[in-house]
Amino acid sequence: DLSDILAFARSVRGRYDDVAVLGIGGSALGLIALHTALNHPFHNLLPPDSRGGAPRLFVFDNIDPFVLDAWLSGCDPARTLFFVISKSGTTAETMAQYLVVREMVERAGLAPAEHIVAITDPENGELRKIARRDGLTAFPIPPGVGGRFSVLTPVGLAPAAAVGMDVEGLLAGAGDYVKAVLEAPLADNPSLWLACSLFLLYLKGYRNHVMMPYSSRLRDAADWYRQLWAESLGKRLDRGGRVVEVGPTPIKALGVTDQHSQVQLYVEGPRDKAFVITGVKDHGRTVEIPAPPPDSPLAYLGGHTLNELMAAEMTGTIVALTDAGRPNCLVELEEVSPAAVAQLFMLWELAVAYMGELLDIDAYDQPGVEAGKRAAYALMGRPGFQAEAERIRKSRRGGGITVPRPLV
Template identity: 45%
Template sequence: MIRLDRTPLRYIDALHSLSEEEFRSTESRLSDDLKKIEERDQDFYKMLDNETLLTKVREFGAQMKGRFQTVVLLGIGGSALGPLCVHQSVCGNSPRFHVVDNIDPLWIQEIDDSLDYKETLFLVITKSGSTPETLAQYFYFSEKTKQKGLKLEDHFVFITDPHQGLLRKIANEHPGLITFEIPPKVGGRFSVLSAVGLVPAILMGVDIEALWKGARQMREAFLSPSFDTNLPFQLASIQYLLAQKGKTSHVLMPYAQRLVRFADWTRQLLAESIGKAKNDRGETVHVGLTPIPALGATDQHSQSQLYHEGPNDKLIIFMEVEDFGVELLIPTPYPEESSVDFLNGVSFNRLLNTEKEGTVRSLTHCQRPNITLHIDRVNEHSLGELFMLFEGATAFLGEFYGINAFDQPGVELSKQITKQLLKGLPVEL
């Protein structure tokens, strides 16, 4: 279960905080915003009813069990960030797992040199089926596979659009190749609970049923017309209302190593969804929130100074884990040493969460708005909840701003220019 604690907002000046009345000022629009999201006809929350997919992924996992020592995922953006997050957060006893989410030639060469191709399975993931970086990776590793005398059908799995794109065309040319579909109405950054996340997850030994169960539980909250039970709407309300007070940089700071990749995943979700030039009426608005991933306690020693004394333009969203699954006591080799006597009898668990509480209180003292998401334990269920919490909040943010949270027109121009440059064509600036 995930709980939202906004207590610090009560102790911060009204200029930088939200009163109870302000917090609830969005309540009257909840039902209408739910209808608007439904009218946008997106399946990121509806796909959780697709039991056929769950069955197919389970069967695939059983078929692949023990067959490969290494899994290499070829993808970028939402096709990589979600699986990376799942891997770090709840990975079971999995094979070696590489995510090739860039086209740095030295890095690709290093991964290539490390592979035993006979023992390697490649997952090629692209929503459109035509992502240049992913196709370039596929061309490289598929050619290497063929040079080893191996069949593509035995070593590659495609996850892509059911009908369109070059990857689908290639799949149709290889009838024995295993493929999974990305629903056409699910954008890449919202796809982690589709085959994009489930297929890598099953290969890692992740309990995908528990992942979906957590997501479904949060979906109930997301679809609730009650302000008091709709946690995604509450989170979006805080983000939007504080942005209206100049807090347009949003820091997500989990105090748990396993959630560092979750902060990376939310960065794409928030940036691509809310950073828009035009609203639904076609008016130029240039809205957006700047996501900043951080990690406690690590970034207390890199970013915290800025958050305490720099521009008061940030909302800090902490994430605190109650149960780490292990209680690790700090040894006491110098019990009489006054400089460290506060560590006597203290566990790493208590130290980490106490440092988080100290940061909360000091930021509050400095009039810096912050809230905390409390998580019982990092597991498949809670991760599913978190995915749906932030996807739902992002959908509501789109309605608050009156923009389409499900497109990304701004990135298309750079793609077009890149293609022209590679073809040697002139580009006008």
Template identity: 35%
Template sequence: MDGLLRIDTGHLVQPGEEGLLQLSPADISIFRKFQDGLQENRTPITASFLDEETIADIKSTARKLREKYENILILGIGGSALGTKAILDFAKGHYHYLEKQRPRIFVLDNIDPAPAAQLERILDFSKTALIYISKSGSTPETAANFIYFYKKYKEAGGDDGDIVIICDEKENGINRIAAELGCYLLHFPPRLGGRYSALSPVGFLPAELAGIDCRDLLEGAAAVQRVVTTAADEENPLLVLGSSLYQYAQQGRTTHVLFNYSNLLVEFGLWFMQLWAESLGKKETLTGEQVGRIGATPFSCLGATDQHSLLQLFKEGPADNVHGFVIIDQVPYDLKIPGAFSQEVEYAYFEGHTMQEQLHIEQLATEVSLVNAGHPCYRITLSEHCTPALGALFYFYEALTIYVANLYNVNPYDQPGVDEGKHQAYALLGREDFLSKREDYQRMTEKYGRESRVFVI
């Protein structure tokens, strides 16, 4: 399938300048190696192209749960939840769980008693299936939620065999628990990190539960794979965009704004922020060199809404941003604005226009305004509101992130800055294999508390 995405990089140069940002020989050399990794399936994201047997297992599991349950409660956090939320919101709309669609799918992705208690009030656990997603199987927030809701599920007469656990294949507690429960068990593809797992069983099972064919997501990803591995250098959108973003970051434009002009893309923007932030924000290179703090800050916002909150800063504030716009060209529904209050000039001009038309006009006006103010912009247009286009968008940004990480010479798959806080939480909560550090962490937090300066109002 071709023509799913249109990627315009023509306004990444300053207005009035001739030509494009130059592709350096070093960038091209790094990109060649990256292309080779994709072509030879050495890059972990190519693990998304699952074998037919795995897809059949996912479809079979989803079909059984859809036939039996009115509700699905998915427990995850970070990469184990953000991709799923992006798929559901894009394909089914933000209010999908309020429509008369069955099963209703809920995603709990925080250890916060407020939404957990609300879900407990909303859900009948005798009619609710549990899906527990954690790559390591030890993510503390998700593990605590699973323990809590597993008890509610069992009290309502839930069948252990209907629980679904998605984790990696390593020998660990979660795989042992799955064996003990005799439940459905799906695994992350080897070497595929959580934030790259939307195009894997992590995203595919929820998609199938919502009636979305996961093969359509893969079809879009495959279209991107074909283009980025075969297109000539100057015609390769991934090479041109990735190199431009890197060059601008070296010049001080270290904030990558993604302006999504559709509510269907709000959750995709949050997925993008985790992907970009955890993959690029590093202080050590692949060769072990301590380089300080490098990377680029992701910032997702919603058009046209955030024209009324953030655009003033983007246009007249610090010149530290590159702006990406994502829009959907054709939608299967549009609403025509009727005529009313025609005697008032502020209202008369709307008649005959559609909401989608107005959204597109406002997007273009915003982009042109930013470029004319000297801010580099690019635009990605989804040809239509369809699942293959979303799969293409996921895969394009995954590949873009990995290529830019290669330019920085950092590991796009680890997150050492996250692990330190996680280990402190393990120790302070009393996890046995971290107790040796508990006193050190307690002293650290007590010292931190003594240094606080608190104002009470």
């Protein structure tokens, strides 16, 4: 219930300097994309007044011990609110982080219920059990929603609201998109058009799908897309149980930056890539380019804006790809706003659903991910995985490669 999220956000405003999110995959990527798109690009560096009193936001979507320990050693647990996000409540990476954080909170003499929020299954799982036992504030993850589709559920909305994002605007934008799609003729359905185009290109050998936004604020939306496309569509079996091993490889790029690192490959390399350029009409700010001396070779830039240059660079990439016979299309947002970002999410979430139907695979499971989880559980000594641990140990005997220490 959005009202519960908004009430919670109001109740914690001013009590915490930092919000730290412990989650991985779909429990983190959507929130990171929202933060990059909708908050000030230097949100965490601004003084509190310039952030409207909103806390700083840190998302720990990896278990790199150096990074987590470095941050925890400098944070004040009394002024920090931790969100622990795991649908199953047994995600090894997230729950390991939770155990580390909980010990720190308790060692500081603080009550976990005042500093830890759970986002998990509404009824079942270890994290739900912990929340009930310890009186933690807990928000439900809808049972039928997988992590990569959960950005507009409490997974993304609760921490987003806690740091001052407009979550009502997000849901309004998503609702408007779905309503428009349902009411439009099939030929005017952007998600269906996108899915059909990429499916036909996939059949023609264009197996790599590049999302390239021309906005730094959308760079992490491309990271979110990469998980959505890969985890939903990369499947060994079709719905009939036949081995098909299908799935396009998603690639993220950033305009204008990657014109100077990847576009050479895109224009002249293998003809195995299709491109979804993502533009923004109104960047929200305008920066004028001062005029240099008239005889300067830079004189052509004077009197223009960085906005115009960004648009010209994007058009230039589209022209270069088209002239080279590389398939591409343009998805253009009016602005980077809560409504527009939510609609971009919905564009891709519906497109991946259509793409799953076209490929005749289940776009909502992830058995390959589960196989890796089982191996990790076995290696960490989780009960019930002893046979898997023995199998892994036997398969790895003599098969490792040791990298020597640096010589200097």
